[in-house]
Amino acid sequence: MKKKNSINSSQDKLIARRGFLTRLWQGLGVFAAFEFTGLSLAFLFSGRRKHVSGKAHYIECGAVNDFKANSAIPFRSGLFYLCRLDDGGFLALSLHCTHLGCSVAWRSERNQFLCPCHASAFDLQGNVINPPATRALDLFPVIIEGKTVKVDISRKIRRKRFKKSQVTYV
Amino acid sequence: MNNGTGSTSSFIWHLHPRTLPESTLRFNHTFGLGGMALLLFVVQIFSGVLLRFVYQASPAEAYHSILLLQNEMLFGQFIRNIHYWSGSFLVMIVFLHLFRVYFSGAFYSPRQLNWLLGLLLLFLTVLSNFTGYLLPWDQRAYWATTISTGMLEYIPLLGPWLREWLIGGEEIGGQAMLNFYTLHTAIFPFLIIFVMSFHFWRVRKAGGVVVPSDLSEKENAFVPAVPNLVVRELAVALVLLAVLFMTAALFNAPLQAMANPALSPNPTKAAWYFMGLQELLLHFHPLLAASALPLAVSLGLVLLPYLNYPKQPQGIWFVSDKGRQMAWVAVLCAVIVTPLYIVANAWLPDVQNFIAVDPIVAGGVVPAIVLLLSLSGFYYGLKKRFKATLNETVQALFVLITVIFLILTITGIWFRGADMQLVWPWQIP
Ligand code: HEM
Ligand code: FES
Numbered sequence: 001m002k003k004k005n006s007i008n009s010s011q012d013k014l015i016a017r018r019g020f021l022t023r024l025w026q027g028l029g030v031f032a033a034f035e036f037t038g039l040s041l042a043f044l045f046s047g048r049r050k051h052v053s054g055k056a057h058y059i060e061c062g063a064v065n066d067f068k069a070n071s072a073i074p075f076r077s078g079l080f081y082l083c084r085l086d087d088g089g090f091l092a093l094s095l096h097c098t099h100l101g102c103s104v105a106w107r108s109e110r111n112q113f114l115c116p117c118h119a120s121a122f123d124l125q126g127n128v129i130n131p132p133a134t135r136a137l138d139l140f141p142v143i144i145e146g147k148t149v150k151v152d153i154s155r156k157i158r159r160k161r162f163k164k165s166q167v168t169y170v
Numbered sequence: 171m172n173n174g175t176g177s178t179s180s181f182i183w184h185l186h187p188r189t190l191p192e193s194t195l196r197f198n199h200t201f202g203l204g205g206m207a208l209l210l211f212v213v214q215i216f217s218g219v220l221l222r223f224v225y226q227a228s229p230a231e232a233y234h235s236i237l238l239l240q241n242e243m244l245f246g247q248f249i250r251n252i253h254y255w256s257g258s259f260l261v262m263i264v265f266l267h268l269f270r271v272y273f274s275g276a277f278y279s280p281r282q283l284n285w286l287l288g289l290l291l292l293f294l295t296v297l298s299n300f301t302g303y304l305l306p307w308d309q310r311a312y313w314a315t316t317i318s319t320g321m322l323e324y325i326p327l328l329g330p331w332l333r334e335w336l337i338g339g340e341e342i343g344g345q346a347m348l349n350f351y352t353l354h355t356a357i358f359p360f361l362i363i364f365v366m367s368f369h370f371w372r373v374r375k376a377g378g379v380v381v382p383s384d385l386s387e388k389e390n391a392f393v394p395a396v397p398n399l400v401v402r403e404l405a406v407a408l409v410l411l412a413v414l415f416m417t418a419a420l421f422n423a424p425l426q427a428m429a430n431p432a433l434s435p436n437p438t439k440a441a442w443y444f445m446g447l448q449e450l451l452l453h454f455h456p457l458l459a460a461s462a463l464p465l466a467v468s469l470g471l472v473l474l475p476y477l478n479y480p481k482q483p484q485g486i487w488f489v490s491d492k493g494r495q496m497a498w499v500a501v502l503c504a505v506i507v508t509p510l511y512i513v514a515n516a517w518l519p520d521v522q523n524f525i526a527v528d529p530i531v532a533g534g535v536v537p538a539i540v541l542l543l544s545l546s547g548f549y550y551g552l553k554k555r556f557k558a559t560l561n562e563t564v565q566a567l568f569v570l571i572t573v574i575f576l577i578l579t580i581t582g583i584w585f586r587g588a589d590m591q592l593v594w595p596w597q598i599p
Contacts, residue, residue: 045335076432095432099456100320101341102313102434116436117317118452119590132451132459134529156340 057154063147064170072106072113072124078153080140081106081113083124089167092151093126094138104137113137125162136161142168185370186399189392191381195402199274200379202406203267207295208366209407210260213414214298215359217253225305227351229344232307233428240425247422254423256414257299261443264295272474272568275489276380278482282475284372287365289471294362296443301354303441304347312429313438315350316342321447321460329461341431382485436588437598445582446575452590453515455533462538467571474568480559493562496552500566503548504573512581516592545570 059078067073067084074081074095083091093113095103102117112129113122121130126137139157143150159166193199224243226235239246268288271277277285304315319342322333338345373379426435440448450459481489488494548570553563587593 074432079432096341100317100323100451102317102438103432105436114589116434116589117313117438118448128529131529131533132454132456134455 055154056152058143058150058152061149061151064144064149065147067149070111070124071108074106075151078140078151079103080151080153082142082149082151083126085124085167089169090142090144090149091125091167092140092142093122094140094156096138097133098128098135098137099133127162135159139166144168144170185374186395187374187378189394190378190399192391192393192398194379194381195393195398201266201270202403203263203270204373205403205406206263206410207260207267207291209410210256210263210414211362211366213256213411214253214260217249217256218355218359220249221253222355227305227347229307229347229429232305232347236306236308236425248418251418251421251423252414253302255417255421257302258442259414261295261299264292268292269572273488273565274380275483275486277475278479278484279475280376281372281380284369284376285475286472287369287372289468290365291362291369294358294365298354298358298362299443300441301350301358304342304350305354306425307347307429308424309426309429309435310424312342312431313434314440314444315346316434317438317448318440318444319346321451321456324456324460326457326461380485383483437586437590439582439586442579442583446579449512449578449582449586453512453533454537455530457530458534458538474564477560477564479561481561483561489559489561489565492556492558493565496556496558496562496566497569499552500548500569501573504570504577508574508577509581512578513592 059075061067061073061075061082067082067090069084069086069088072081072083072093076095079095081093081095083093085091097104097115097117097120099115099118099120102115104113104115104120104122106112107114111124113126115121115133118132119130120128120133122133122137123129126139128134128136136159139159141152141155141157143152221239224235224239224246226232236250239250271285271288300315300318304311319333319337322329322336325332334340336346336349337343338349439445447460447464450463453459454463483489488497545567549563549567552558552566556562558566581592584595584598585592587598
């Protein structure tokens with residue numbers, strides 16, 4: 001009886017040691033898996049973080065007087081419309097619909113931007129006048145230097161709706 | 171017949187049992203859809219690898235490499251057409267396969283896990299097609315991808331991050347193309363092969379395809395798989411290939427003008443399998459249309475085999491005669507209500523013109539509540555009227571939602587013209 005017990009206990013020890021080794025290997029395996037995953041993710045995300053250079057990139061649009069009130073002129077290379085409001089103020093609206101990103105078209109006969117994808121409509125200030133879009137068109141900053149209108153296309157500004165403070169005056 | 175020691179036949183034995191019930195051989199038992207999907211996938215690999223010898227994945231060169239492929243290379247257009255049509259057929263066949271499995275009751279235990287694997291394969295197939303769609307870099311590719319990735323923005327919390335990661339920036343450009351190319355030609359094919367093998371193994375583990383549980387012994391006699399099954403498979407494969415090649419010979423894959431990020435064509439449409447979603451987006455707030463509803467439907471599909479069903483009508487079409495009748499009622503409801511809603515939505519003025527409500531309330535919360543109420547009304551009404559079991563009512567709901575989605579898809583493809591106005595198919599530019 002006693003003898004058997006001691007055999008058992010030494011076997012138990014052996015099993016315990018083996019169990020410990022097995023668990024150690026398993027642990028190391030999981031660790032290695034994490035390492036490889038982490039490595040791949042770090043690689044995938046590193047070079048692709050957006051470069052926020054902070055440097056303005058101005059596009060010259062023309063002289064102030066070239067733009068009539070109540071008009072929207074597309075600048076396709078900069079992906080924006082330069083709008084001149086009733087009161088002579090300037091707004092640069094992104095030409096991408098805030099719904100899913102199609103490019104909106106200015107329809108002067110209706111005084112609206114219309115989106116060809118799901119029929120959202122926006123007014124000259126960029127406010128939504130027909131859903132499914134839920135926010136006003138994005139803005140780019142406008143500055144007026146001397147008599148020239150310039151738009152900074154490096155900075156796209158999201159907004160909920162139009163506010164007077166967004167307009168640039170001469 | 172040789173006994174399976176040669177390499178060809180030992181491959182066949184991996185996928186097939188030695189003998190199988192004669193009843194499962196009938197074409198209208200499975201319609202051979204799973205096998206067709208496999209064949210089309212193999213066609214995608216072969217034609218895709220050929221395309222890779224010519225295609226150049228960068229915004230500056232992609233479009234020209236497609237032109238080169240089509241105009242200068244022997245059979246270039248034909249190979250592209252095969253890849254294009256086979257990719258579309260594949261999405262359709264996988265959907266049909268899902269319907270076959272569902273309606274023939276092949277998803278109950280022990281096939282629950284395989285239902286999930288099937289859903290995963292459907293998901294990967296659609297994603298494969300979607301990532302390929304961008305590669306020709308024409309207007310159709312560019313804008314369809316823009317609006318599809320735009321939907322991601324509306325997934326709460328994760329969405330914007332996911333989109334940014336997928337397309338590698340604010341707008342679709344060179345990085346997006348590289349991502350899609352790698353996903354399309356390496357990651358997804360690899361994943362599909364992996365999941366597919368698992369899928370086939372589970373079919374064999376379950377003892378083969380589902381067998382009708384109401385057959386007599388005699389009808390269920392076993393016959394050898396070679397030649398009975400293999401010859402039938404060969405016949406289906408050859409007919410499918412013939413249809414595919416005919417289609418590819420007669421109809422060219424579309425190629426519009428080169429992508430222009432400043433000008434979306436009017437109308438701009440998503441890939442056909444996303445047109446149902448696009449139609450939903452016309453009516454509802456994107457949070458509901460692009461996020462909540464797809465999530466709910468996916469969740470429903472995942473849970474489908476795990477509900478507490480009173481019966482397990484394995485291999486029986488549409489559960490029962492009652493189930494069949496209820497399915498027809500569901501079809502009828504969907505066919506009447508959906509077009510009415512679409513037309514009413516186009517002609518009646520928008521509520522938002524009269525009362526200022528938040529768009530998320532007008533286009534999200536209110537429709538969600540109305541939808542939920544009508545669906546539960548349908549469910550409980552039918553249940554009471556027919557004294558039906560859970561199997562039958564859930565099936566009716568499944569049919570209702572499927573047919574609604576089908577009608578939305580058809581509307582989007584054939585009845586939406588410039589400015590997304592309702593038009594007749596022949597008026598679409
Ligand atoms: C489930 C499998 C696959 C599906 C559903 C699929 C689908 C598609 C689709 C819809 C396109 C766009 C075709 C067009 O608009 O003309 C495409 C393009 C392409 N695919 Fe695939 N594909 C699959 C597998 C593969 C594989 C395995 C490869 C290569 C290893 C590949 C390589 C390409 C290439 C190079 C293009 C660009 C050429 C072109 O657009 O014609 N594809 N694919
Ligand atoms: S992208 Fe403009 S309405 Fe949908």
